[in-house]
Amino acid sequence: MNNVPIMAGLILTGILFMIGVTGLLIRRNLVFILMSIEIMLNAAGMAFIVAASKWMQPDGQVMFIFILAMAAAEVAVGLALILQIFHKFKTLDADKLNNMKG
Amino acid sequence: MDVLFYISAGVAIGSSVMAITRKNAVHALLYLVVSLLSAAFIFYLFGAPFIAALEVIIYAGAIMVLFIFVVMMLNLGKDSERQEQDWMKPKIWIGPSFLVGILFIEFIIMLSGTGGSYFQFVKVSPREVGTSLFTSYVLGVEMTAMLLMSGIVGAYHIGRRKKKMRHRYLEGSDE
Numbered sequence: 683m684n685n686v687p688i689m690a691g692l693i694l695t696g697i698l699f700m701i702g703v704t705g706l707l708i709r710r711n712l713v714f715i716l717m718s719i720e721i722m723l724n725a726a727g728m729a730f731i732v733a734a735s736k737w738m739q740p741d742g743q744v745m746f747i748f749i750l751a752m753a754a755a756e757v758a759v760g761l762a763l764i765l766q767i768f769h770k771f772k773t774l775d776a777d778k779l780n781n782m783k784g
Numbered sequence: 785m786d787v788l789f790y791i792s793a794g795v796a797i798g799s800s801v802m803a804i805t806r807k808n809a810v811h812a813l814l815y816l817v818v819s820l821l822s823a824a825f826i827f828y829l830f831g832a833p834f835i836a837a838l839e840v841i842i843y844a845g846a847i848m849v850l851f852i853f854v855v856m857m858l859n860l861g862k863d864s865e866r867q868e869q870d871w872m873k874p875k876i877w878i879g880p881s882f883l884v885g886i887l888f889i890e891f892i893i894m895l896s897g898t899g900g901s902y903f904q905f906v907k908v909s910p911r912e913v914g915t916s917l918f919t920s921y922v923l924g925v926e927m928t929a930m931l932l933m934s935g936i937v938g939a940y941h942i943g944r945r946k947k948k949m950r951h952r953y954l955e956g957s958d959e
Contacts, residue, residue, distance in 0.1 A: 686789045686829055694793045694826070698800055705804030713809050713855060717816055721800055724823055724843065735830040740908045740916040743835050744924070747917065750842055751928045755935030757847050761854045762943035768858055769945070
């Protein structure tokens with residue numbers, strides 16, 4: 683009974699990914715950059731779910747679980763890096779962090 | 785069910801656009817949570833209720849709470865109290881609440897249309913996902929476990945404040 687067109691789902695995936703890329707390009711705050719990466723990861727996972735719905739196979743959902751775990755690890759490390767950068771440089775502007783010398 | 789998909793797709797796109805254009809990080813996080821909730825609804829419509837539940841619990845729950853914690857930690861200025869006063873204003877939360885209300889109405893419509901039984905939507909059952917996960921993808925599960933472990937250790941190591949090292953010979957030689 684449920685026949686949402688696959689093409690519409692894939693187009694939505696592409697639009698969400700492009701929104702994520704746009705956010706990555708236009709924002710210079712590190713927190714917003716990480717949020718844009720989250721939007722892009724979510725869009726990629728949605729493509730897997732749509733494909734799993736097309737072929738009625740569980741493989742796409744398994745891939746989404748892997749993407750979820752990877753996103754969790756990435757966010758944990760990324761937020762720890764953001765905290766350290768803020769404590770060291772007192773700013774989150776990505777353009778002002780180009781003089782990292784260790 | 786097509787109409788429900790298009791409405792929630794519109795909610796997802798709109799809230800994502802709002803999320804990347806807000807000035808305040810907390811406002812953007814509110815819209816990002818709405819975007820993830822509508823993505824969960826879309827997963828449900830595509831016949832993956834287990835993934836929809838995981839999306840709500842892990843993405844919209846755990847990861848977004850982590851974001852909010854860090855944003856709150858970064859914002860500890862002297863004007864944080866006035867800022868919290870501003871966050872209580874309705875014009876901040878009326879947008880995300882409106883979008884979540886749309887999703888909630890869709891949810892009610894969908895559940896009442898199927899007589900409360902969600903199994904008509906399921907295309908791949910959670911049992912098949914679990915079986916596939918622990919038979920043919922068990923190597924991937926172990927690698928994910930190693931990734932999460934290294935993520936935990938890395939986050940602890942990076943996030944730790946460095947202790948100031950005091951050395952009496954070096955201090956003495958300053959004089």
